[in-house]
Amino acid sequence: MADSELAQIGLFAEIDELVRRLRVFVAAESAWEPLGYCQAIVRRLLGRVETLRIRLEAPLVVVTFGGTGVGKSSLVNALVGRECTRTGRERPTTTLPVLIAHPDTNLDSLGLPLSEFELVRIDSPILRDIVVVDCPDPDTSEAETADSNLARLRKVLPHCDVLLLVSTQQKYRSARVRDELRQAAEGCRLLFVQTHADHDSDIREDWRRQLAETYAVPEVFFVDSVRALQDQQAGRRPSGDFARLQDLLTSRVASSQRLQVRRANLLDLIHVAIAHCREHVAANLPAIEKLEAELEIQRQRLHEAMTARLRDELVASQGLWERRLLTAVTERWGVSLFSSMLRVYSGLGNLIASATLWRARSSVQMALIGVVQGSRWLSSKQQEREAETSLQRAASSLGLEDDLLRESQLVLSGFLRDARLTTLSSNSKTVQELRQEAARVEGQFLGDAGQRIDGMVEEVAKRRSGKLIRMWYETLLLSFVGFVLYRVLKSFFYDSMFADDLRHDPYLSGAFYINAGVIFLLWTTLLVMMFTRRLRGGLQRKGDQLAAELARQRTSEGLFPACEEVCRGIHADCETLVMLAEKARSVRERIARPPQFGAAR
Structure with missing residues (x-):
């Protein structure tokens, strides 16, 4: 067995051990509300872990993400090579997520709620190893309800393996999109695409500088989706950044890369969840320290009273x-x-x-x-x-x-x-x-x-x-x-x-x-x-x-021995969180990441 294979097996064993310790952390009962909140988060995370395990051999789910009118649907049509979803010229926004898959793809293995998608089957080479989801816009102006575009988008994002962040010269500074991206980027790989190359200026360097503080940005693609679709329909091979993007999704995200992508997504998700739990616990820990100080005051008060009482009895x-x-x-x-x-x-x-x-x-x-x-x-x-x-x-x-x-x-x-x-x-x-x-x-x-x-x-x-x-x-x-x-x-x-004078x-x-x-x-x-x-x-x-x-x-x-015992247990759980975070960080740093993809830092 090659050394590389042994290293991979060892890495898998470390991930399994990390997941096992997370299960132990979730199983422990705690009377502290912040810790219960963290356990609920980790419990949901473990559900995502099981979903990722089931989907190891399934095609990668590529989801488009961007503001209104940035050309997400046009980009999807160009990637697939034919018009499979309506563009903004025909309706204002995508309302129902559109799932584009190959006819031979078993969609049940993806774990997606298929009833909430508009399904499109197309025989395209790019769809042999991926499925594409054209999502609603995150910056829609409608009220956030259970049936709103934003609610539909948030239901899709947890199933995402690769997120195509699409923007334009006018939209790349959108605060609403940036806020939604912060949540969407957790646990998935990122690809950054600027569209409308036919009439927009190249803002990739400025966009990269904005993203660099929060995300790793290896490359930003500058594409003309309409021209790329026309070239393919005319039998011509696309060129430029679009050709490189299509090649990345066609050949480099093959079945051999699925495990690598999903493994990296899993560790990113674990890292983000544990980091969030640590921040939440650290914010609430001062109240526990105040409680411990008060318990010590009460114990000292009792100790002084007992000492005086016993001393009086001894003196008596x-x-x-x-x-x-x-x-x-x-x-x-x-x-x-x-x-x-x-x-x-x-x-x-x-x-x-x-x-x-x-x-x-x-x-x-x-x-x-x-x-x-x-x-x-x-x-x-x-x-x-x-x-x-x-x-x-x-x-x-x-x-x-x-x-x-x-x-x-x-x-x-x-x-x-x-x-x-x-x-x-x-x-x-x-x-x-x-x-x-x-x-x-x-x-x-x-x-x-x-x-x-x-x-x-x-x-x-x-x-x-x-x-x-x-x-x-x-x-x-x-x-x-x-x-x-x-x-x-x-x-x-x-x-x-011997006295001389005997008188x-x-x-x-x-x-x-x-x-x-x-x-x-x-x-x-x-x-x-x-x-x-x-x-x-x-x-x-x-x-x-x-x-x-x-x-x-x-x-x-x-x-109050019960309170003291709970405080000791809370500190032990906090130490467990620190060890889990360190373990997740160590494994995350050593894992081989797909170099072509961006990710949250």
Whole structure:
């Protein structure tokens, strides 16, 4: 198999893949109106694709297009070689499209609505590979109705393979014809013909400059249709530009060129349709971006409310978390002087309460004191459980009042309407439904709040009670204890044995021990306060982080997850359109185009 054949097969495969991806794009459901509009366009395009596939072996449909009185019918007669359609001398304009075909041509394969044509069968060599349609004028002055010339013209143009744009010195600047040509040129090859060469000036260069911005114009033919018909009727061969035009339609648009022409038409049609869809989507995308910004504002609002609510709950139970933290630190440190002081500080309330046992004078008093102590212990446990459950309730609720929820919904409904997401805006939820939505999302993150607190306490205890910190506080406390022991030992061993003047008592008095005890108590209290302040700062920062983390996870989807999902889907569809446009452009640039024909850029 030749390399050229392999290249053609590969190109066909790329076109098939492009069509398949277009079908996937159309099949996807979207609540966004602009995207639905684009899907409708692509759906109509795919219908045209199937029509072109069916017509691959059918003759090319050549359609004349031009203003009133430019000589379209005369050009058709000259191309066929005989008078098969009436010219402007006999009636003002062509009203019903005239289809001129060879007697052997199977017209059913063309896919044309034959009932809307005036059919003419002529045995002419040029009609073996093409059929010619003489169309109504696009610049007619009649009102645009279902039976108007313009309506008939627009029904014919989608079936066109080659468009003969016919004009004259007087008509080539017509704005009405130019506007209709912009739509007619999509998905077909173009040939440009200036008629009335017998008495008009040659305006081809100026016409080419006007067309060059919008169309590729390889050549403009300047013909005298009446003379060409007379030459053929007299048995003479036409000459000049008309001969080249007739040769192009007779020999160069043969059966071998049909596939090339229709393939180029197909890719042009796909390219134009996708480009139009991209422009339409891009024009409406800012409204979606505004909607996403509003959703982010609502999510941030909910996040801030949840963070504040959780932080308040943590602060309300801060004493319990601090006691847990001290317990965790002392367990990590084991048995030491400073850890013992921390245990005393942590259980100071219980120690003071226990001291009342020494004041009991009877078994009844001891029983009452025991009941009080048991009640205090049960109360502390109850407070811990309430702290955990209050945190969990705060994390599982929204922290927003009903009026704020309703306000958020109303504001969002306006953005949904502006974004043309009418399906979502019409399905507005009640406040109760919003809360049910919140309860559904709750299970996504909220496990055991107590476990999260325990993890936070363990982390703070680990980071705030390392070896260096422990050595520092133990050293500070032991330095005072060592100083006191030094004074006591020195007084007992050295001063009592080697004192010169035994008249003075070498032993330390009781006042020293009292003062040392008071200073030890104050020094220990200062160190414990410094350490607990350090722990409290770490616990508070960690609590704020935990509150923000819980709120962030709680509000990961916000109150309107359906809207957020639709916005993500819209961006994905827009990216799909971009990829389809790039694919269509790539294949369109690489395809071999018939060099003799013009086309829309």
